[in-house]
Amino acid sequence: MSGKRVKRYSSSVSKGTESETTWVTSSRLVCVPSAALLAFRGLRTTPCALKNIRAGVPKATIHRNKPLTYEEAQAPYKIGVTKSWNSWHSANLKGEGFDARAAERTFDDILIRKFIKGTWPGLFASEVIVKRRHNLVVVAGLVFQQMTARKQYFLMGYSEEMLSYLLKCPVKLEIQTVQERSDVIFKKI
């Protein structure tokens, strides 16, 4: 795959007629809808915003002071190479039919992530990892030590029970703690 020009349909900017589609190489933009066209459609863009066109690849800052975690620092194409998935289940494997409920699982994952982000406000130092084993859902992640252990245990019990009631299956939280944010910073860009 490397080195070759691959035509990829990108739906991030626009959707619809053939003329509006964008063609993207693996590394740089070939063509974007003209600014006039975008303005006509009520979209305002700046050259700066257009610079960042690839999903999951953060934009570097001038002073190289934007902190990234290990997970954020790896581009999406490194999944399975230097980092792993944030949702682990078998619904997307080849041969798994409609029964595997791939779409519903994705929606459940969104729900779990939103729930965890809301229940543990600002406490998760990493992405929320969702793993499914049989009928069990394991939610894993790193948590800051800002709150006392007792309060964290309360939230753990609450999240487990609440998610179990929402998803109708046993849910377990597997949590490790980190002392401060600098512990999870992998690099600055």
Next chain:
Amino acid sequence: MAASLSARPPRGFVQFLFNRKAFCTSHDLQQLSSVSASTERSVSVNDKGQEIVIPRKKKRDSLSVLRALASTVKRDPDSPHYKYVDDPFLIPTSSLAKRSNALSRESGRKAARYILENYSQWFNENPAEPPVDDFMPPKLAYTHTEPTEAALIERIEKRRVNDAIEVYKKAKQGNVEFSDSTCRQFLELLCVYNAQDPPVTMMPEEFYFRKDLGHETKRPSKTWKDDGMAERVFDELQEKSIEDQQNLIRGMARYLQTDKAFAMYDEMMEKKLPVHLLTFNELIRVATFHHDTYETKWKQVESLLMDMQLCGVEPDLTTFNNVLFSLSRVPYFRLAPSLLLQTLNEMKKLGIEPSLTSWKHSLVVYYPNDNADSNLLYKIMDYLEGKELTLQQPEDAEFFVTAMKRCCVNHHDVELAFRIDRLLNTGKNAELIGDSRLENMYYSFFLRLVCMLETMDRIMEVYQRVTPHLWTPNLSVLDELLKAVELQDGFQYLPLIWTDLLLFDFQRRAELLEKLLSLMAKQKQEDTLQSQYSHIAGQLLERFKDEHGDQRPTPLSTGPMVGHLITIAENSTDHDLAWDVFDTYCNNKNAFSGPPSDDAMKSLVAGCLERGDSEKAMAVVSFMESVEMAGTGEAVQMILDSDQVLLSQSQRDMLANI
């Protein structure tokens, strides 16, 4: 892509497959040959006239695999209990943290359940196939709201006693008649729960810590509701079957309305009605609550057993355990020990294996007080050693603590204690140790005994295995441990004990800390140990400086502790630290109770003199004089005799005045 895939596997893959096949065949051949060899052997055995016994196929249930897997897992004493998260920040070590963390988790669950019950409309989406009812909001509302028979049955099935009573009363007012079978069910419900709603089921951790939370099991007392709903329903029954009468008797017996229960029972016996085993069991259990004297109490048990024989009812384990329970309630009864042995023999005759409850009751009978002497505990341990036990009755959990208590208090036999502990750690027996209070008592007795009678190394071996994850020691055990250190010169363990004090959150216990520091200050140790001591002293001083002025009292809080710190510092030839401690003490005299010891002050003076610092030596002496210490004169003499300092005239005058 498909083409490339088919082209991808090179010859190596085929080779691999081939090799694998070859390996398989050779492996199979090996097996075959071994089988033939064994057959030959067995045939040759067969020639001698012995039969080959082919083992029968074992029947396995759906849980066998899980059980087999579970049997490979053992409790690791070096890791926290699985209810805690295995993360340094989240592992609790003090008993308070252990309790509060476990209960916090449960209370989080409770909070979620509260939301589920009060906002159930948001949880009705059910994608599960098949549906799991336990994850659905509880159905609190009834389908039948009118006082009808269906409504009563619904409430009985949901075990809502108060609501059932209400429906029953309303139906009686409205002249609704119930069928006999429904009335019987209702009566049974009332008798089982004593005409009130059953207590709310506790969450597992809540149950484990219930005694610490104040949910003590109350002393048994009569709680049966006389002329209450149960008796009313019974009276209103048109046809009173044997089952109904027995239900009522069991209810009365369980809630200790013994007079009525035995009266009804006698009535039944007079009419020669058959009585069920369960009724006998309940009655035997409460027989000792019925009469006044030991003799009459036992007579009642005996007569019940005779009646059982007459009725041809076979006793079971519960029957015998209830007989033993009755005996354990009268441990000072002259005949109790011999009757107990008779009961155990009877069990043996009938082939009923005694449970832990039986042994616990036996211990209560044979060791009625702390001075009683008997060899029963040894015999029980001979019998139980190496067995894997199962929980059969709630009282089984009290066996280990009773055994350890008797071993510690009556026998003072440390080998026996180790035997009991080995039994506890056999198989899954550790689950039988009971709730937090019983566990606490068990380990407290065990470690106290070990600290009193064992060598220092063995003590520390047990101590380090048990703490901090299996159990958090209490003050009395740590006190015993320090006594053992003092007695056997185990000074090398003091730094470890100090870190444990921090872990268990005991550093504010002044008496314990003072004892620990006095042991550290007792004599000069070899260099590495002494430097550890002085490090600890430094830590304590730092903490005092940090925390002084806060609301909480600091660990360093008495004068003698200050004295010990000075001695420790002087022993480690860290004079600066010693002076720092003294200086801090002089500046915050109100924060400490009592003065430091004489010897500590003298060693400080000696330290000052060694450095040739007459100013500081003078300051110490004047302090000693101000609190009127007995050793002031000696200290003054030390300064005057010292040839390392040159005293000015004014200083000499001052010393002369002292």
